[in-house]
Amino acid sequence: MPDSHQEFTLTPVGHVSSTLTDRASAPKQGTEGAPEAWLIFEPVVVPALDGLRPGDRVFVLTWLHLSPRDVLRVHPRDDQSTPLRGVFATRSPDRPNPIGLHPVEILEVAGRRVRVRGLEALDNTPVLDVKPILPGEPGA
Amino acid sequence: MPDSHQEFTLTPVGHVSSTLTDRASAPKQGTEGAPEAWLIFEPVVVPALDGLRPGDRVFVLTWLHLSPRDVLRVHPRDDQSTPLRGVFATRSPDRPNPIGLHPVEILEVAGRRVRVRGLEALDNTPVLDVKPILPGEPGA
Numbered sequence: 001m002p003d004s005h006q007e008f009t010l011t012p013v014g015h016v017s018s019t020l021t022d023r024a025s026a027p028k029q030g031t032e033g034a035p036e037a038w039l040i041f042e043p044v045v046v047p048a049l050d051g052l053r054p055g056d057r058v059f060v061l062t063w064l065h066l067s068p069r070d071v072l073r074v075h076p077r078d079d080q081s082t083p084l085r086g087v088f089a090t091r092s093p094d095r096p097n098p099i100g101l102h103p104v105e106i107l108e109v110a111g112r113r114v115r116v117r118g119l120e121a122l123d124n125t126p127v128l129d130v131k132p133i134l135p136g137e138p139g140a
Numbered sequence: 141m142p143d144s145h146q147e148f149t150l151t152p153v154g155h156v157s158s159t160l161t162d163r164a165s166a167p168k169q170g171t172e173g174a175p176e177a178w179l180i181f182e183p184v185v186v187p188a189l190d191g192l193r194p195g196d197r198v199f200v201l202t203w204l205h206l207s208p209r210d211v212l213r214v215h216p217r218d219d220q221s222t223p224l225r226g227v228f229a230t231r232s233p234d235r236p237n238p239i240g241l242h243p244v245e246i247l248e249v250a251g252r253r254v255r256v257r258g259l260e261a262l263d264n265t266p267v268l269d270v271k272p273i274l275p276g277e278p279g280a
Contacts, residue, residue: 006266008203010148010237029274045236047212050226058228061239063148072187086190088198088270096185097150097268099201099239126146128237130228134169 010063012126013048014041014112021123023066028077029091030102030118037119039127041112052109052130061129062100062121067093100125103133150203152266153188154181154252161263163206168217169231170242170258177259179267181252192249192270201269202240202261207233240265243273 018037020026027033039060041049052058071094073084087095100121108115114130158177160166167173179200181189192198211234213224227235240261248255254270 006152008150008152008205008266010150012146012148013236045212045228048226048228048236050213050224051229052226056229059241061237061241065148072185073190084190086188086192088185088188089191089196089272091271091274095269096153096188097201099269101199101201101241101271126148129235129239131231131241132229134231 010128012042012063012128013045014039014127016062016119016121016123016125016127018119018121018123020120023122026122027120030104030120032120034118034120036107036115036117037121039114039116041114041127043112046112049109049112049114052106052114054106054108056106057133058104058106059131059133060102060104060116060119060127061131062102063126063128064093064098064100065126066122067095067098069096069098071095099128150268152182152203152268153185154179154267156202156259156261156263156265156267158259158261158263160260163262166262167260170244170260172260174258174260176247176255176257177261179254179256179270181254181267183252186252189249189252189254192246192254194246194248196246197273198244198246199271199273200242200244200256200259200267201271202242203266203268204233204238204240205266206262207235207238209236209238211235239268
């Protein structure tokens with residue numbers, strides 16, 4: 001069994017530039033009216049973008065920097081009339097490791113800037129990773 | 141623009157118990173013959189599992205602890221005849237923040253142990269998060 005007290009360090013590879021600035025008014029999912037947004041990558045990781053093309057569907061992983069990490073159960077979708085549920089059974093941003101997972105479509109790749117459709121993350125949210133959605137896997 | 145030198149700290153919420161012990165022989169995707177595996181959660185996060193049921197499809201997020209983080213371009217699927225490609229356009233485990241994203245099916249929930257189908261992560265891989273795959277989103 002591994003050491004349960006280990007820690008790992010994340011370094012953002014970029015950040016979100018979006019007109020969404022307020023958690024209360026942001027859509028809860030990208031399919032619920034998220035505007036177009038830009039991913040602005042650090043210059044040092046630009047080679048990692050090689051091969052991304054408009055039309056590609058990818059997962060963007062973010063660090064939900066405004067989320068409390070000590071919440072283990074929530075009312076799904078902030079609806080107080082819904083019974084409490086474990087955060088691992090919800091997509092609440094409040095969770096021990098607040099990593100956001102966002103399926104988006106790439107619209108444009110311009111140097112270290114990538115324009116996407118369907119991203120509900122707030123302006124300035126740190127970006128951790130981008131992964132293509134594979135044919136044949138859930139998400140294709 | 142946010143501070144590009146910020147860092148974030150991840151704390152594992154559990155680990156993988158699997159018969160897969162060797163990166164070279166492990167399947168590259170969970171659909172490519174991954175065995176059943178157990179997720180063993182830390183006792184403190186057990187409330188976060190409330191509501192997970194057999195048959196649920198979830199994403200498991202892991203920390204790919206054996207992966208180098210300074211690789212920005214790879215030959216997809218370790219095939220040297222394929223041109224180099226940016227890691228953000230591949231699912232290579234080698235990437236700046238080596239977070240693994242694994243769609244799996246829950247088979248059994250037993251206290252702090254959850255048995256899953258379709259997980260290609262190696263034995264002892266740290267688990268960071270679990271998220272349900274939502275109806276209507278890619279992955280449903």
